[in-house]
């Protein structure tokens with residue numbers, strides 16, 4: 001069963017930052033859909049928790065040098 005999570009992200013300073021996050025997350029196996037918004041400072045992922053964990057997704061965002069504040 002797919003899960004959806006919206007994460008608040010610190011450090012996106014231009015619209016391309018959101019695109020970088022989107023393409024990185026979108027390329028992970030287990031991630032069905034990824035979108036990020038510079039305006040709202042968030043990224044939303046639809047993923048299969050049996051294939052990829054939320055903590056792995058967060059780790060990938062942090063690797064790009066953004067900081068995940070929290071998810072809801």
Ligand code: 9UX
Pocket residue numbers: 012013014015016017018020
């Ligand atoms: Mo814009 Mo973001 O030049 O990593 S892409 S600041």
